[in-house]
Amino acid sequence: MSQSALSAPPAKTAGVAVRERPSPGRRVAEAAEHSWRPVALLLACFAVWWAIAAAELVEPYLVPSPGATLDVLVDKSDYLWQHSWITTYETLLGFVIAVVVGVLAAVVMVYSTTVEKTLYPILLFAQVVPKIAIAPLFVVWLGFGIAPKILIAVLIAFFPVVISMVTGLKAVDPEMLQLSSTMGARPWQTFVKIRLPASLPHLFSGLKVAVTLAVTGAVVGEFVGANEGLGYVILQANGNLDTPMLFAGLLVMSLIGVVLFVLVEIAEKLLLPWHASRRDASMTTSY
Amino acid sequence: MPTLPNDMSLRKPSTPVRGGAVPAVGIDAVDVRFRTKKRDVTALAEVSLDVRMGEFVALVGPSGCGKSTLLKLVAGLLTPSTGEVRLQGERVSGPRHDIGYVFQRAALLEWRSARRNILLQAEMRRMPSAQAAARADELIAMTGLEGFEDAYPHELSGGMQQRVALCRALLHEPPVLLMDEPFGALDALTREQMNIELRRIWRETGTTVLLVTHSIAEAVYLADRVVVMSPRPGTIREIIDVGLPAEREYAETMTRPEFASATGHIRGLLGSVGVGG
Numbered sequence: 001m002s003q004s005a006l007s008a009p010p011a012k013t014a015g016v017a018v019r020e021r022p023s024p025g026r027r028v029a030e031a032a033e034h035s036w037r038p039v040a041l042l043l044a045c046f047a048v049w050w051a052i053a054a055a056e057l058v059e060p061y062l063v064p065s066p067g068a069t070l071d072v073l074v075d076k077s078d079y080l081w082q083h084s085w086i087t088t089y090e091t092l093l094g095f096v097i098a099v100v101v102g103v104l105a106a107v108v109m110v111y112s113t114t115v116e117k118t119l120y121p122i123l124l125f126a127q128v129v130p131k132i133a134i135a136p137l138f139v140v141w142l143g144f145g146i147a148p149k150i151l152i153a154v155l156i157a158f159f160p161v162v163i164s165m166v167t168g169l170k171a172v173d174p175e176m177l178q179l180s181s182t183m184g185a186r187p188w189q190t191f192v193k194i195r196l197p198a199s200l201p202h203l204f205s206g207l208k209v210a211v212t213l214a215v216t217g218a219v220v221g222e223f224v225g226a227n228e229g230l231g232y233v234i235l236q237a238n239g240n241l242d243t244p245m246l247f248a249g250l251l252v253m254s255l256i257g258v259v260l261f262v263l264v265e266i267a268e269k270l271l272l273p274w275h276a277s278r279r280d281a282s283m284t285t286s287y
Numbered sequence: 288m289p290t291l292p293n294d295m296s297l298r299k300p301s302t303p304v305r306g307g308a309v310p311a312v313g314i315d316a317v318d319v320r321f322r323t324k325k326r327d328v329t330a331l332a333e334v335s336l337d338v339r340m341g342e343f344v345a346l347v348g349p350s351g352c353g354k355s356t357l358l359k360l361v362a363g364l365l366t367p368s369t370g371e372v373r374l375q376g377e378r379v380s381g382p383r384h385d386i387g388y389v390f391q392r393a394a395l396l397e398w399r400s401a402r403r404n405i406l407l408q409a410e411m412r413r414m415p416s417a418q419a420a421a422r423a424d425e426l427i428a429m430t431g432l433e434g435f436e437d438a439y440p441h442e443l444s445g446g447m448q449q450r451v452a453l454c455r456a457l458l459h460e461p462p463v464l465l466m467d468e469p470f471g472a473l474d475a476l477t478r479e480q481m482n483i484e485l486r487r488i489w490r491e492t493g494t495t496v497l498l499v500t501h502s503i504a505e506a507v508y509l510a511d512r513v514v515v516m517s518p519r520p521g522t523i524r525e526i527i528d529v530g531l532p533a534e535r536e537y538a539e540t541m542t543r544p545e546f547a548s549a550t551g552h553i554r555g556l557l558g559s560v561g562v563g564g
Contacts, residue, residue, distance in 0.1 A: 173392075175394045178364050178388070179394060182362055183407070194396065274398040
């Protein structure tokens, strides 16, 4: 349609796919439309859990009722809060270190094949070694503080960051790079203006994996040796056969993972609006 | 530079240099060989071509005949195995900055608006921003992109994206514009309209254009001369002077006998090598 008005200057909006801004009411309705299924599934799971507990199909000390779990969540909220904060802190610190180191490693690897060939086998080896198996070693080396937990979180979150960033940096249109060299761009200009932004969508898909893995890393670290954090809470509850507390700990842990995941997704939407809108296919191209 | 007149006297009569001026593009006995894992491939063999300042030359030929390779040589993105390429009389030995390049795919940065995509050229070259902005406005008006400046590439149609790419390639007023099948991905109607636009823009800017295309009609309508190439190894089969007037109204040009004879001749050349146009 846009090309029909070539001789005359085209109309203001011809050829541009118009993205309407939905009203707040419609946005809520749309959000509900998108999210009712997972919410319903979650509620169904809770209902099954509640039914199992209410009918006493399983001994209460094996599966506590949702009510008992909720009671613990409320009664022991200070205790849970304190330990959750420690786990969150370890997770975030591990995640941030993994991102910084991972992105830097990826950049160096993409710009130097020698470095890539040297680092890649080691990276793969570090990925293949079960982190749970080496966790006790870190406790021996670094003690019972938060250092070994952060190290495990870093190790476990590092790999998806590096892989996604390397993929992203390599996925740049080669013609774009040729174009850049005809523009007389310095290497750093090409990196900052073309390669880095082009790699961000890939990086973010890696970050989403990494942030959930970082939670696992921190908790694994706490399992091996800690006197604080959600891993410690769960181990304690397990030892005391305190299943309501165990369930409460698990719930909070999952919640931390979900919240961090959503935060990364929000960051992605804010930083890469062009990518998000493209992925959502909220546009149509007109010819 | 001082050796140039001598040089030119050695050139083939089919590629004359009018008025003795320095040719915009000089390609002299160029061979390009690639080494793949299994064998050596000769992409171009013994190619010589001079393009005058301000001339519009189209390159046609079967797929894989090295047309795009030729453009990359001129841009300095590739170096010939033997022979020499000169741009404005200067030997090409690395990526050249005094050209504009348009690819088949618009190759726009999807996180930048149309206008900021155009201005990428200025940012990379560190052009004064006021001058770049003025030039961008001028080009936006010339290509009919007004009203689309703030649209992102994914919001633009293929033709509009290609216009943005063209503006970007022309921002620094390059003496030579290299176009590698710029309209190959467009539908027939849009393509025709882009041809009309390009012809007009070329006449307004006076830039030397080297255009690679698969469309014989496009080549004849747009160009002063059409270079017909043979399949691999790519050689120049013939250079055809289209002999059409400078003022070319699209529909009227299509009906002219010169147009018919030029396209017929080219089609015959391409057909005789077993590849249809």
